[in-house]
Amino acid sequence: MNTADLGLPVDVPSTALFTDHYELTMLQAALKAGTADRRSVFEVFTRRLPEGRRYGVVTGTGRVLDAVENFRFDARELDFLRERGIVDERTLEWLAAYRFSGDIWGYPEGEVYFPGSPVLRVEGSFAECVLLETVILSILNHDSAIAAAASRMASAAGSRPLIEMGARRTHELAAVAASRAAYVGGFATTSDLAAGFRYGIPTVGTSAHAFTLLHDTERDAFRAQVDSLGEGTTLLVDTYDVTEAVRLAVEIAGPGLGAVRIDSGDLLLVAHRVRGQLDELGATETKIVVTSDLDEYAIASLAAAPVDAYGVGTQLVTGSGHPTCSMVYKLVARAESTDPKAPLLPVAKKSMGAKTSVGGRKWAARRRDEQGVAEAEVLGTGPVPADLVDRQLLVELVKGGTVVAREPLDAVRERHIEALDGLPLSAKQLSRGEAVIPTEYLVSTPV
């Protein structure tokens, strides 16, 4: 894809420098040692879910595909590497010709994952694969963290729509990715215009307290807003006195007023009072939007309140306590030599502490009971058992360097709903717990 097609302010000409320095020094040393071309398999997985979480949400895969396609070293990048003396001339030459030519398989975006799930598998020469580690992890760790929080919030909100409005609480481009991830996780709309531009997510918004304060009276402000945006607009009613503002809002917009927004105070109490007042004023169809420091627990606690939509900012873009996932990108197998026919050997770090891995190129399948409910995440390195052949999770994303699996974001969003519906009901409980299904290994080689 030409980068010009990608959209814009949120795109960058090349993703090649979103890379840790050591990827390039490893490349240089492997080129010199003659090991750079050994066929290698890297897997992305997490050793654990964030504490208390029942499932993870694979998100960012579409952005990974863009990043791999745009990973190339042009003159500016090469000049920088040369001037800083980061790698030698031979390595610079190799980088100048770099295009990923390998294969990538992965869980389809929106699918759920569990500890050990190989959410992405990158296969090719060591050299071409190792370079992609940093940018792939940046994308998946960020986007999946946001989507996991969004998914829990969507479960808590039930059929009421969620508005993503966290742009101001995170890096300006992370915000765009966060809107995308929130949409995958079940949010309906975003406040972020760049997310609307880049990903087509519906954008919404009407006014802030500043707009009321700009005007001489709340009446002037409401009048100005309704004159410009119509009676279907959402009026913010908590700048001064809520009861007076609600009265004024219906007086000015009429009973066809679209919605009122409450951004402070005891939302449960205020929502009940405002609903009663709106109904008394005949504005029975006017909706109530609440937007004050919400997280999945606050949303759940408002389930019985007369609230029609939730706006979520800070807690969404910071992953509701878990702003990143702990996904890693590990070499799990590599060829004995650079001979293209050399067999793959499983490899794994075997040292102190919890940082060990299971070696070998893995398949993954989700075992289900007779009702179709997931029972276990099964990972293996040998043949796939007959009863799991149709339950496999990995799909082909990149074939010989070419992206083969782009899809619209709405398909990803739908897939997440289906994936969640296939889990035991307790997956949607907000209370802390273990992964909702266990991970089982069927490893055919000693590790």
Next chain:
Amino acid sequence: MNTADLGLPVDVPSTALFTDHYELTMLQAALKAGTADRRSVFEVFTRRLPEGRRYGVVTGTGRVLDAVENFRFDARELDFLRERGIVDERTLEWLAAYRFSGDIWGYPEGEVYFPGSPVLRVEGSFAECVLLETVILSILNHDSAIAAAASRMASAAGSRPLIEMGARRTHELAAVAASRAAYVGGFATTSDLAAGFRYGIPTVGTSAHAFTLLHDTERDAFRAQVDSLGEGTTLLVDTYDVTEAVRLAVEIAGPGLGAVRIDSGDLLLVAHRVRGQLDELGATETKIVVTSDLDEYAIASLAAAPVDAYGVGTQLVTGSGHPTCSMVYKLVARAESTDPKAPLLPVAKKSMGAKTSVGGRKWAARRRDEQGVAEAEVLGTGPVPADLVDRQLLVELVKGGTVVAREPLDAVRERHIEALDGLPLSAKQLSRGEAVIPTEYLVSTPV
């Protein structure tokens, strides 16, 4: 500045869509109501520090200046807004001509801040100022959160250098801003090549476990690395057995080996053991770098260990428990009319809960005792008391739309060290506490 000068993969042609939808609908309504041109003053401040933190670090100001300069609506942005029906034609015309023409004052970047500190003050017409809210908050909330964590880690590390290596744990462009913020807060280097490219921060790195696993033996891997990167390189010694790896490392590189890196296990214990072994092998100058899930507390706990440098990833880029600040952008004063001579009226939201503000255009000064140690953050709306005139904190950043205060990142980094040195000693304690100095208000108008 021409955007081409800005550097690269991390830059974007325009920052205008890093904006919440409601900023544009407010603009449209104010244009129609005839209030858009009322002179307005917005202040950025936070109502509280993250729980337990003693001070905040103003970071991102330089990026804000770039964002304001590149905030413009070109054909692609305008077409998007038109096609989506986000604003009317009159507003689109106004946006097409938009360039910020007002004034911005702020705390110099790297300075510390406390609850209420007006870290940025944006002044101009309501229309031109309100549009900048989202992108300014995105930058300051993200960058200041990272710098605050970095600053505490730097205090804990004392004279030992800190390496920023969190790119893989956060959005790929947030990572670049995080490297910058970490550098402001006291980190010495980064793993992120894009941060080296964009901001000139020194980049470092040598190898990962994958490099060892790629080779048939650890000996082959160490040999390959030393052959390519020289004896001064850092060898990763915890892929298999640490003691054997350290022995091998010195055998292959000689006693001039630059450093060994330990990435797992009980770092205190292992560092002592490795130091003893290195000294016995005659590698008395070989350094020890540790890099496993460190935060400020883990760093402090290693103060007595024979460690020479710390690499910090996840906890740095997630703000060590506080991934965002709670800075807000509030209208604090506006003119009575669009007459250029109309006086400014202080304004503030007066509603439920903790979301109230102090109205009025404020000065800020730090009162110090006879030893020059900070005693209080004093904020006021009237005349500045004589003893505080020389202690004022706000400096001019943008004058009539032109940036007047660009500065090199090293100056910002130096300023932070000075600012921290001017606080009571307890500022550098890691234990939880209140803001290390109180905020006092000298407000001359009733609010």
